[in-house]
Structures are given as structure tokens and as C-alpha cells.
């Protein structure tokens with residue numbers, strides 16, 4: 243960073259994601275969600291350093307160490323589809339949706355020239371993009387349709403893994419639900435989906451599992467039905483996030499997340515945690531799905 247400062251934006255993160263499974267990554271702004279997604283796509287800034295591994299199975303490269311050439315030629319858009327937060331940045335303003343889809347088909351698949359049109363239409367259909375809008379330019383589309391056009395582009399290659407970074411930000415509730423249901427359909431067709439979101443209701447609607455991130459670490463990883471239903475979250479931060487929802491008690495977690503370049507030595511959440519004790523001066527290990535010295539006790543179902 244400028245001035246030679248270093249921040250550990252993501253630390254000790256470990257998770258897996260199976261085909262046909264959706265993992266939602268949630269947490270407050272600045273906790274490291276997008277940095278994690280960028281790392282998996284080889285899109286970190288050049289001065290970023292990574293350690294560890296991110297394996298794309300079967301027989302994929304380690305995404306953290308693969309060369310830019312390999313990532314660009316074989317991974318991004320081909321084996322890992324990115325569904326962007328702002329579709330505007332992914333659509334070319336001067337070309338119709340059809341021509342952009344056909345070009346992507348030509349670039350990332352083996353479909354012969356004569357099949358481009360049909361393949362582009364198939365991708366549009368998979369993203370619920372109406373075929374009678376294919377000849378429109380991006381500025382002629384509503385926000386929701388632009389989002390679907392960008393999703394269609396991401397689906398062209400039939401990538402087994404999709405990463406969606408805040409795919410519903412800025413959409414109204416109805417469009418959120420429709421976008422989420424469309425993404426869920428991709429999962430039910432056998433793709434893996436890592437969805438990054440602030441929106442816990444969207445996460446509850448789409449995810450099989452939830453990973454809660456705080457100050458660069460995953461502090462809880464749980465089955466979505468247990469997390470959102472019974473017995474509920476176990477980490478006090480995760481419990482606080484849920485309680486802050488308008489449909490729950492609507493009480494925000496007191497305080498603010500720490501600056502990543504000034505993290506406390508122990509548990510980073512301790513200064514905001516009602517249950518903190520002397521033990522929290524030491525960094526809690528991630529074990530049994532939670533990184534906390536005093537997780538909420540949950541009765542065995």
C-alpha cells in the first residue's frame with residue numbers, strides 16, 4: 243500500500259465448495275470478501291502477496307500460483323465464471339447483447355461459426371434474458387436486464403464454478419429475489435457458486451452453507467438452515483449480524499470493525515463483543531465451524 247504499509251486483508255481462510263453447492267460469504271464492508279474473490283480469479287493487484295493454495299478440482303491449476311497466461315486462457319470465463327457486481331462495467335456500450343454473447347461464445351468455447359447464434363441464445367435463456375431483447379444495446383436495458391445480460395455472458399462457457407460478487411446490490415427486493423432464484427438454478431444444474439453478499443436475506447434464500455468473515459478471517463462456517471433457523475449462529479459476531487436485520491431485533495452491533503493495519507493481537511471482534519473475556523486476548527483457533535473462545539452454546543438437535 244502507499245507508504246509501504248501492509249495489511250493482511252485475508253488470513254487463514256479455508257473452505258471447500260462442491261459442485262451443485264452454494265456458499266454465501268457474508269460480512270461487513272471491508273472485511274476482505276472481494277479480496278478473497280479476486281485472489282481466486284487471479285485479479286489481485288500486482289503488489290499483493292498470497293500464501294497457501296486454492297485448488298480447482300479436478301485437475302485444475304492452483305489459482306494462487308498459476309501464471310496470468312494460464313488464468314486468462316484456461317480459468318477466467320472458462321472454468322470460473324464471474325458474475326460482476328456492476329454489469330455496466332462488463333458490457334460494451336457500443337455493441338448489442340447478442341453480438342457480445344456471440345463473441346464470448348467464439349472466444350471461450352469450441353462452438354463452430356454456424357452455431358454461434360444458437361449458443362448465444364442458449365446462454366441468454368439460461369440467464370432468463372428475453373430473446374427479443376438480444377438486439378438491444380446495454381443502455382436500452384433496465385438494471386435488472388443488464389444484470390441478466392452480464393450473467394448470460396458469465397454462463398456462456400458452462401464454467402463449473404461461478405463467483406458472484408454482490409450480484410444483487412442496488413436492486414429492489416423483487417429483482418433481488420429473481421436474481422437469487424436464477425443463480426440458484428445454476429447451482430441446481432450442478433455448478434458451484436460462491437456468492438458474496440451483504441444481504442443476509444438473499445444469502446438465506448440461496449445458500450447451502452454460510453461463511454461469515456470478520457477482519458479478514460472466517461469466524462463461522464455453517465449449514466445455512468442451521469445458521470438462519472435453529473439452532474442459529476454460534477459466533478457472537480454472526481449472531482449480531484442476524485439480530486441487526488430489520489425483520490429481527492434491528493439492533494446494530496455496537497462499535498466499528500477494526501482497521502486491518504491495526505488489528506488487536508487476539509480475537510479481532512473482542513472489543514465489540516459482550517461475551518469477551520481474558521481468553522480473547524489470544525487469537526481463537528477455527529475449530530468445529532467457529533473461531534471463538536466462547537461460542538454460543540447450541541443444544542444438539
Ligand SMILES: Nc1ncnc2c1ncn2[C@@H]1O[C@H](COP(=O)(O)OP(=O)(O)OP(=O)(O)O)[C@@H](O)[C@H]1O
Pocket residue numbers: 243249251269270271272273274275276277278287440502
Ligand atoms: N488495492 C488495495 N490496496 C490496499 N488495500 C486494499 C486493496 N483492496 C482492498 N484492500 C484492503 O482490503 C480490505 C478488504 O477489502 P474488500 O474489498 O475485500 O472488502 P469487502 O469485504 O469486499 O467489502 P465490501 O462489502 O465493501 O465490498 C479493505 O479494508 C482494504 O483495507
Ligand code: NI
Pocket residue numbers: 275276277
Ligand atoms: Ni467487496
